[in-house]
Amino acid sequence: MAAPSSETKKYRTKAQGLVSQMTVEEKARLLSGNGSWTTHAIERLGIPSIFMADGPHGLRKATGPNTAESVPATCFPTASALASSWNTELLKQVGEALARECQTHDVQLLLGPGINMKRSPLGGRNFEYFSEDPVLAGQLAAAYIQGVQGQGVGTSLKHFAVNNQEHERMVSSSNLDERTLHEIYLPAFEIAIKEAQPWSVMCAYNKVNGVYASENDVLLERILRDEWGFEGFVVSDWGAVSDRVKGVMAGLNLEMPGSGEVNRKKIIAAVEEGRLPVSKLDEVVTGLLTVVLRAKDSHRPGTTYDVEQHQELARKAAGESIILLKNEDALLPLDPRGTTKIAVIGAFAKTPRYQGAGSSQVNPTRQSRAYDELVRLGGGEARFGYAAGYDLEGVTSEQLIEEARKQARHADVAIVFAGLPDSHESEGFDRASLEMPEGHIRLIEAVSEVQSRVVVVLMNGSAITMPWAGKVKAIVEGWLTGQAGGSAIADVLLGQVNPSGKLSETFPLRLEDTPTALEFPGLHQQAHYGEGIFIGYRYYDKRAIQPLFPFGFGLSYTTFAYSDLRLGASSIKETETLSVEVKVKNTGKLAGKEVVQLYVRENKPRVVRPPKELKAFAKVSLEAGQEKTVRFELSRRDFAYFDSAQHDWAVQSGEFEILVGGSSRDLPLKQTVQVQSTRTAPVTLTRDSTVKEFLKHPQGKAVHSRLLEAFLGYSPDNKPPEPPNLTDEERAARKKGEDSTLVFINDMPAYKVVNFTQGRLTDQMLEEMLETVR
């Protein structure tokens, strides 16, 4: 664990000084919020309060109890969109802009980013999370946090941990094995914390293996603080506290929203009764106060921001996030100066769905509608026709369909806007299916019957199925594009922006194909993570299931070619790093951006592993014809798996493939490297160890022979002579019998040899033998 930063040390010393002057009542008061959004101030000691606000993709400083009542703020694309940019620099810029808006409105802590893994595409909050892959989510989150905090505003990385569904979210237990926890559900948090030190972490509502995240000392103390070196405070998700005293003991600093006297009294009573040591209380208060003091000092009074500039950034961010999923006959981009008639169909073109619902709902400073922007950029109204096609719930009618067909028939190309209405995805509930509303599907099918050149533009926060995909020429995944989405969509459709987004989550063909099809969302407050480490592309790869669109996939108006993949060495020790370089060239006629993706595969793993895992990526901007060399560095963790027996990461010696390309299912380049493990895991032999485990142990060989001897009645090195005159057949049968007896013995636990030998080997003798190897 690294030493705390000098800033943390400075404020911790101040905080310690203040805590030493506080009464138990004051300490307990500080540990619960003052209402919904602020911490308590303690005037007697000059302790200020701080203001917290959602997050993550726009400031939601509440002005009333209703989630829709908040100060006007820039609504950026939601996380699933931003993640599709695969652009850490962009995430940083968005973070900086968000922080400027926080400074303007005197907000000290922004409640985001949310980085839980998308275990099922049905997760109701998937629109607010980055990815199904921990490396992508972790690196994007780190960049976002650096952006926000660089401007003197704190973040709250959420929801820690294993919070992957909305169903029974306040009570459900996410039940999973240790390896899955460490390989899939923790690393994004680990990356963000180690690289960016968020000022706070928000613990999740749910339980993890039966223990509330808000009372989970393994998560909050051992992993977060001791192993990863987290320096900030832990805040409960709003209402995630169950037993406040247990929470304090586990390292939960702040309860939000405030519970008034309810939990304050419980903390005081616990101290008085000796159940809560004052030293623990002080530690938790100091942790919170350290950030409160720092945050207050970081406030920059008088900050303002340029609404138009932020609108432009929101447009740029949306433009980078949009994914071109299909573009047959290069139908897109459409010529902005052309004379072809364009039918714009679908109510979303005029009333866009551009953000999710729940705690992240932003009151936008501006709004842009794709229809208006198309008209503005594409040569004026005369060129465009419009039909709504469905109402805002996605319901259509014969009349609406007929109007749409009419527009489509008389145009040269039809752009159909479709996706998921507001009521389909939100915080608070999971999606019931992967399908779009029937009205949207009927509309696309009806339009494609009368028009062969159909473009579908999608507005949705998470993966959907597309049974109609074969009937249209082009598909543009717009996501929930934020307030400037209309402009960004027009930019992409008319070629002002060359699309460069790539999927940060797999789009499956059917719900039945998804990793959690059998289990999600669980029952009776128990969510069983039976698919283990196989979520997202790890699952589709392992089961060789063809998705609709794979993880990492996205087209461009130009083309790219990969070459010259070079590794710094053909063999490394696990303690060494491996440098990787690869060339990528824009082979088309337009400038564009490519997301270079690097995956690692262990060739003959002795433990079950995903066929490949994303370990690095880079977004590269290339002029037409330009070539660049991209460099990565891999280290031990990129080759390791989590060994539950040792409760630690382990690398096995062997051959690994380094795969590079532009999508998880299109990796044209491959090189191999030998990695040598330098650590031998200590094996502790016990009565329960299998007989063969003694053979593998450096000191266990002699015990192994004695166990065999006890069982067989002779030493295997000193076999009794075989009976005379055996035929070859009889000899072979004898040999087979001996071999299977050995397999039988080797697989049994040592203590069973005592039973089988009817006392030839006693428990005491076994104990003595175990002593010799300990």
Ligand code: BGC
């Ligand atoms: C959400 C958090 C949010 C908090 C405050 C909770 O319901 O789960 O993500 O930050 O409310 O609005």
